[in-house]
Amino acid sequence: MYNSLISAMVKASGGSQWERALQLFEQMKQGGVDCDEITYSSLTSAMANAAGGSQWERALQLFDEMKQGGVEPNDRTYNSLISAMTNAARGSQWERVLQLFEQMKQGGVECDDRTYTSLISAMANAAGGSQWERALQLFEQMKQGGVECDDRTYTSLTSAIANAAGGSQWERALQLFDEMKQDRVECDDRTYNALISAIGNASGGSQWERTLQLCKQMKQGKVDCDKITHSSLISAMANTAGGSQWERALQLFDEMKQGGVEPNDRTYNSLISAMANVAGGSQWERALQLFEQMKQGGVECDDRTYTSLISATANAAGGSQWERALQLFDEMKQWRVEPNDRTYTSLISALAKAPGGSQ
Known part of the structure; x- marks a missing residue:
């Protein structure tokens, strides 16, 4: 009965019932009910898909508890745990994912399409796109092992x-x-x-x-x-030399809204970046207008948003809008958005262009 209830919690929309799944697990133990591999696999799956982000540390605790209790992990347990690690913020657990993969193989546990897909996904999530070559190696291993590749x-x-440095692997x-x-x-x-x-x-x-x-x-x-x-399309337009396709980026943005597709932070960031990159800095005011729209729509502004805006004001036509750049930087800190290296570089550029070098 408990396994069925926990499984039902796992299937809840958006991973909303992961805490309830843990409560049922505690009740189960308190009632002296044996926990088997189905129990632990379902719980680990709930942690992997938890609302608000993967509960990968809890998933690891469950895995350790499982082994200490003499319950042997199976392919479903490993797959759920690898999925939880893969979903860790900023792809921080990719090395641990590979360790689990090795444990699987050493333990004679079968690696299926779900295993390899999660592994490749973990490599895709690694910071800076640093593990794209490893992702390709895993793909080759998968094919050599006769494991079917799906969509x-x-x-x-x-x-x-796509995450490879400098977009160098687009032909691949x-x-x-x-x-x-x-x-x-x-x-x-x-x-x-x-x-x-x-x-x-x-x-x-x-x-x-x-x-x-x-x-x-x-x-x-x-x-x-x-x-x-x-x-992604708007981002492609933003990346063009001299921001030459900024008008097309705006056109795509309008088409998006007309089609009932709600823009998110990535959409706005890409579009603001497109405006910031326009040769001659002619679209800095439009970048600020988009920023206002973003805030009015309740879309979260992150370090990329502020950095692109500061860059736009630094390169403004007719001279640096250094005072606006400083205002944006102060606002950024007030909202506890952490500046990155590019933020400081853009701000220094804006101040360096102040009339008479006054700043």
Whole structure:
């Protein structure tokens, strides 16, 4: 009965019942009911999908408790735990994920498509896109082992490649897309979004036209273009040399809203970045207007938002808007948004351009 109840909590929308799952677990132990691998696997799955972010540390505690209690972890337990680690904030647990993978193999536990997909996803989430090559290695291992690759596998791998430094692997992402179609693996919105992101990150925004072609393919194939699609497209326009496609970025933003797709922080950040990158700094006021819209819409402003805005004011046509840059920096600190290296560089640039070097 308890296992069925815990399983029901796991299936709750948005992972909202993970705490209730733990309460049931405590009741179970207090009542002297034996906990088996199904209990622990379900609980670990609840931690992986917990509302508000992965409860990966609790998942690890459960795993340790399981082993101490003499309950042998199976493939489902490992897969749930790897998923919890994969979902850790900022991809911080990718090394631990690989350790679990080694434990699995040493223990003779079968690694299936879910295992490999979670592993590849963990590499995709690693900071700075540093593990894209490892993601490719895992993909090759998967194929060599005769494990079938599905749409989630290809999407996770494309995401890893999209995060490679400097957008250097966009051609490899296209090769994967072709391979996926040859293997008749269905491409959904997540696949296209990952691919558009990879292509959009190409150096100097050189492949922006290709991203629009992919969007057209999506529509022709009746694949929904969501806020991630639009944000990735706008980001591709923002990356163009001299911000040359800023008007197209605005057009995409308008199309998005007209289609009933609500912009999020990534959308606004990409669009503000596009305005900040315009040659000659002619769109700094538009960047500030978008910032106001963002706040009015209750969209969270992060370090990328403020950094792009400060950059826009530093490069403003007619001379640096250094006072505005300082106001934005002060506002940023008031809202406890942590400045990054680029924030300080942009602020110093704005102050250096003050009339007569007064700042």
